Amino acid sequence: MTYLVLDQLTKRFANWTAVDRVSLTVEKGELISLLGPSGCGKTTTLQMIAGFLDADGGRVTLDGQDLLAKKPNERGLGIVFQSYALFPHMTAAENVAFGLEMRRINRADRDRMVADALRLVGLDQYGDRHPRRMSGGQQQRVALARALVIKPSLLLLDEPLSNLDAKMREEMQIELRRIQRTVGTTMILVTHDQSEAMALSDRVVVMNKGRIQQVATPQDAYDRPANAFVANFLGRTNLLPGMVAGGPAGTTITVADSVWPVAEPVAPGPGALAVRPEKIGFVDAGGLRGTVQARVFQGTQWLFEIETAAGRLMVIRQHDGSPLPAEQERVMVGWRPQDMAVMPADPEAAGASREAA
Amino acid sequence: MSMAASSETDAPVPATAAAPPPPRRHRWPLVPYLLSAPGLALFAVLLLVPLTMTFLLSLNSFSFYGGIQDVWQWGNYADIIADDYFHEVFLRTFRIAALVTVLCAVFGAPEAYILRRMKSPWRGLCLLVVLGPLLISVVSRTLGWALLFGSTGLVNQGLMALGIIATPIEFMYTETGVVIALTHVLVPFMVLSVWASLQRLDPQVENAALSLGAGPLTVMRRVVLPQIIPGILSGSIIVFALAASAFATPAIIGGRRLKVAATLAYDEFLNTLNWPLGATVAVLLLVANVVIIVGCNRLVERRYKQVFE
Numbered sequence: 001m002t003y004l005v006l007d008q009l010t011k012r013f014a015n016w017t018a019v020d021r022v023s024l025t026v027e028k029g030e031l032i033s034l035l036g037p038s039g040c041g042k043t044t045t046l047q048m049i050a051g052f053l054d055a056d057g058g059r060v061t062l063d064g065q066d067l068l069a070k071k072p073n074e075r076g077l078g079i080v081f082q083s084y085a086l087f088p089h090m091t092a093a094e095n096v097a098f099g100l101e102m103r104r105i106n107r108a109d110r111d112r113m114v115a116d117a118l119r120l121v122g123l124d125q126y127g128d129r130h131p132r133r134m135s136g137g138q139q140q141r142v143a144l145a146r147a148l149v150i151k152p153s154l155l156l157l158d159e160p161l162s163n164l165d166a167k168m169r170e171e172m173q174i175e176l177r178r179i180q181r182t183v184g185t186t187m188i189l190v191t192h193d194q195s196e197a198m199a200l201s202d203r204v205v206v207m208n209k210g211r212i213q214q215v216a217t218p219q220d221a222y223d224r225p226a227n228a229f230v231a232n233f234l235g236r237t238n239l240l241p242g243m244v245a246g247g248p249a250g251t252t253i254t255v256a257d258s259v260w261p262v263a264e265p266v267a268p269g270p271g272a273l274a275v276r277p278e279k280i281g282f283v284d285a286g287g288l289r290g291t292v293q294a295r296v297f298q299g300t301q302w303l304f305e306i307e308t309a310a311g312r313l314m315v316i317r318q319h320d321g322s323p324l325p326a327e328q329e330r331v332m333v334g335w336r337p338q339d340m341a342v343m344p345a346d347p348e349a350a351g352a353s354r355e356a357a
Numbered sequence: 358m359s360m361a362a363s364s365e366t367d368a369p370v371p372a373t374a375a376a377p378p379p380p381r382r383h384r385w386p387l388v389p390y391l392l393s394a395p396g397l398a399l400f401a402v403l404l405l406v407p408l409t410m411t412f413l414l415s416l417n418s419f420s421f422y423g424g425i426q427d428v429w430q431w432g433n434y435a436d437i438i439a440d441d442y443f444h445e446v447f448l449r450t451f452r453i454a455a456l457v458t459v460l461c462a463v464f465g466a467p468e469a470y471i472l473r474r475m476k477s478p479w480r481g482l483c484l485l486v487v488l489g490p491l492l493i494s495v496v497s498r499t500l501g502w503a504l505l506f507g508s509t510g511l512v513n514q515g516l517m518a519l520g521i522i523a524t525p526i527e528f529m530y531t532e533t534g535v536v537i538a539l540t541h542v543l544v545p546f547m548v549l550s551v552w553a554s555l556q557r558l559d560p561q562v563e564n565a566a567l568s569l570g571a572g573p574l575t576v577m578r579r580v581v582l583p584q585i586i587p588g589i590l591s592g593s594i595i596v597f598a599l600a601a602s603a604f605a606t607p608a609i610i611g612g613r614r615l616k617v618a619a620t621l622a623y624d625e626f627l628n629t630l631n632w633p634l635g636a637t638v639a640v641l642l643l644v645a646n647v648v649i650i651v652g653c654n655r656l657v658e659r660r661y662k663q664v665f666e
Contacts, residue, residue, distance in 0.1 A: 052564050072567045079568040085561035089583040089661065098579075099569035150569060 003028040003186055004049075004154060009058035011044050011210075018044040020210035021058065031180050031187045033197035036207035037233070042190045045207075046156050049188070050079055062153060078152030078185070082159040084143040086131040092142045093118065093127035099150040117149040118142075120179060137168045144176075148183060155187045161196060173199050194234050198222065206230045222276075224264075224341045231274040231341065238280070240310045241345065244271040253342050256309035258288045258334075262342045270345040277303075277316040279339040282325060287334030288313075292327050306333055408643075415636035425632055433637035443621075443638075447645065450618040453536055454601035460540040461596045462589050465547030469588075470581070472548070473555045488545050495542070499609040502538045503529060506610070530612040538606045543599055547592035554588025586661045594650050601646050618642040 004026040011019040019041040026032050034042035047053040049060055051072030060067040067075060086095050093114050100110045118124050121141035131139050140160065147155055160176070161169045177200055180187055191197050197204045198218035206213040206221060206229070214226035225231035228239055242255035244266050251262040255273055278301075290308035302324060304315040315333060317324055325331045415433055418426045437443040472483055490498060505511050506528035513525035528534035558581065566576045604619040611617065616624070618638055625635030 050564070050568060052567075072564070073570050073572055075568070076570070077568055079565065081561045081565060083559050083561050085559055085565035087562060087566070087580055087584075098566070098571070102570035102575070146565075146569070 002026075003030075003063060004188075005059075005061045006045070006049075007059040007061070009045065009048060009060060010056050011041070011048060011053060012056045017210050019048070022207075022210075022212055023058075024205060024212065024215065026186060026188065028186055029184045030202045031177075031189065031200060033189045033191055033201040033204045034207055035191055035194060035197040035204050035233070036213075038192055039209075040207040041210040042192075042207050043158060044210075046158055046188065046190050049154075050077055050156055051075055076150070076153055078147030078150060078155040080140075080143045080147050080155070080157045080160045082162060084131075084139045084163075086139055086142055086146070088131050091128045091130055092123060092134070092138075092145075095131070095142055096146045096149050099146060103150065113149055117145040120148065120182065121145045121175070136164050137172060140164065140172060141175075144179070148179070148185065152185065155185045157187060157189045159191055160189070162191070162193070169196070176200060198234070206233060208233075223339070225274055225343070226341075227343050228272055228274065231343075236277055236314060237274050238277060238313050240273045240275070240313075242271055242273050242310070242342075244268050244342065256288055258286070260340065260342075261337050263337065264342060266342050266344060272343050272345050273340055274343065275335050275340040277314040279335050280313065280315045280333050281317070281335065283332050283334035285332070287332040289330070289332050292325050292329050292331055295324070295327055306331065308333070411636045412640055414633055415640050417633040419631045419633045424630075433634050434641070436634070437637060437641060446616050446621050447618055447641070449532065449615070450601055450642070451645070451649070453532060453539065453607075453617060454597050456536045457539045457543060457600040458593045458597045460536065461544045461547040462593055464540070465544045465592060466551045466582075466585065466589055468544070469548045469551035469555055470585075473552065487548050490542050491545050495605040496609070498542065499538060499606050502534070502541070503609060506534055506537075529610060530615055532611075532615065534610045535607050535615065535617075538610050539600050539603055542603075542606060543596045546595045546599070547589070550592030550595065551585055551588040554585045558584055583661060586657065590654065590657050594654065597650060597653075598646055602642060 002025045004024075006022055006024040009019055009022045010017065022041070022045055024032075034045060036042050044053060048055045049067065051067075051070065055068055062075075087098065090098070096114045096117050097110055100113060105113070114127070115124065118127055121144050123138060123141050123145065126134065126138060126142075129138075131142065134142065140163075144160075157176075161172050164172060173196060180200075189197070189200060201218060203215060204218050204221050205215050208229050214221055214230045216224075216226075221230060222234050225234060225237070231237040231239060240255045242253040242260075244251060244253045244262060246268050249261075251266065251268075252259050253262050253266075253271055253273055254260075260273065288308050288310060290306040290313065292304055293307050293312070294305040296303040297319070299319070301319055302317045304317065304325075306313040306315055313333065414425075416429045416431070418428050418430060418432055420426065468487060472480060472487070475483060503510075507513070508525040508527070508529070510528075512528070513522075516522045517525065528537070562580055562584075563576050566580045567573075571579065602619050603617070604623065607615065607617045608620050608623070611620065619642070622635045622638040622642070625631045625638060629635075
């Protein structure tokens with residue numbers, strides 16, 4: 001069932017368009033991530049949904065109701081801010097109770113709901129602490145409890161984990177996922193961290209320069225990126241220039257001296273082939289010829305750099321005892337056709353991939 | 358023997374790497390004192406010595422024919438404590454100071470908040486207007502008020518021309534006039550002080566309160582105000598201290614009839630030439646100021662102790 005609909009949502013600032021005709025539908029109970037580099041428009045989109053910024057065009061409907069017509073304090077959304085934005089002069093329990101007070105819920109119910117919310121985030125012992133006396137992770141949990149206790153129709157999370165250290169972040173990811181399963185609230189998560197987005201979301205929305213690049217499940221976006229930007233942004237990738245051609249046996253892409261069958265409908269002409277380093281293996285025939293430039297041992301895996309006629313390739317092989325080529329050895333690399341994605345050549349993105357390599 | 362042993366045990370330890378470098382101040386114990394000596398000397402010469410001398414002077418006695426007598430006694434304090442006239446002056450001084458402080462907080466805090474939300478270039482321009490009173494000499498500013506407030510002044514003429522009042526309202530030589538003029542002068546201190554505490558306010562906190570269903574007024578009252586209390590308090594301390602010891606404004610607007618502690622002390626020194634009594638008034642003003650300010654500070658800090666950390 002379609003729950004939240006963004007329709008051609010647009011925000012223009014003085015000299016650039018921060019959000020450019022963004023359209024998206026979110027199902028009830030879904031956790032969806034807006035993912036992209038800083039300045040891609042993800043936070044602006046969130047702020048328009050929350051009502052802190054006015055949209056310059058487009059519509060937002062939540063459960064059939066026009067959201068943009070309501071004031072921010074009438075939208076009933078839960079928001080977790082990057083800075084947590086806790087009220088420093090109130091205790092954790094008072095922070096959580098604030099939204100209930102605004103809804104004029106009686107004292108007894110309020111106390112019970114606050115206790116439940118604090119228990120949900122594992123802070124039942126910390127109700128009378130002030131935010132300054134709590135760690136970043138604990139403050140984060142208070143912010144989450146405060147946003148969840150009002151039973152919001154939609155929970156917006158703006159870079160919620162970016163202020164935590166790496167270990168804490170992983171813990172909170174699991175916690176957030178557990179809470180989302182427990183309460184079943186529809187959530188929109190804004191993040192620039194692709195691993196966070198992939199770990200948490202049902203679907204990711206990859207954005208760049210105010211536009212949506214791809215909407216897909218994390219696995220799909222990772223395995224079959226829609227374009228070079230997505231391929232590069234979601235983890236390390238090898239982007240090889242090639243020539244797409246149609247033939248009697250189906251569409252193929254030719255990369256240097258190798259030919260690969262193409263499943264997706266791509267127009268003939270210059271194209272690009274994206275394949276993940278861990279999907280490439282050493283083969284005996286039917287692959288791309290190259291020379292091992294470097295090999296680095298990384299504990300659980302080996303990292304190879306292979307020089308080929310199509311460019312430099314990064315290859316990751318598991319350290320599982322199988323024989324691996326040495327440096328300067330002539331090799332042939334290959335991959336399964338379903339592990340690669342083919343896209344039209346994008347001069348801009350190709351430049352970005354060269355930078356990344 | 359023992360020396361040899363100790364050097365042997367010391368030798369293998371890579372002392373430079375393992376031991377933390379000794380704190381420098383142990384080697385130069387006098388340095389902090391030497392560095393702060395100029396400041397301390399200035400403080401002593403310009404503040405402690407005159408204060409002590411004023412206090413000693415307040416213990417002397419005075420007679421119209423014999424002048425200042427070099428005796429030590431508490432007679433001046435007893436006189437002031439016993440005399441209703443002095444009570445009235447001190448009460449008026451602190452009533453004015455308290456009113457000015459409240460008015461400065463009432464106008465200054467919202468002013469600072471509005472200023473912070475303004476966009477440049479309006480923000481800079483409006484800040485300049487707010488700070489304007491501080492840039493003008495106290496005498497010309499106060500005389501300006503006198504022109505505006507006098508019975509033939511612009512305000513009264515205007516109100517009478519509009520038919521709102523029949524006879525001029527007395528601003529000159531009244532407490533109302535002094536309070537208005539002092540508020541005008543001192544409000545910038547409140548604005549600057551609240552401004553500083555607004556800088557530390559996370560702007561998202563207001564959005565958070567909005568998202569939880571609070572209306573704009575509730576956001577102000579429950580979220581913003583408690584967090585800028587430290588700024589309002591420090592502004593109030595500055596305003597109260599300056600208002601209670603203000604001289605030029607009460608002297609010109611209040612005139613000779615409406616005396617406050619500062620003008621009283623001035624008159625004792627320069628008109629009656631009763632220096633010891635003037636010094637006593639000055640000392641009492643200082644003591645009362647310190648007691649009131651410290652007391653209020655304690656009270657507010659205890660009430661809002663979480664935001665003061």
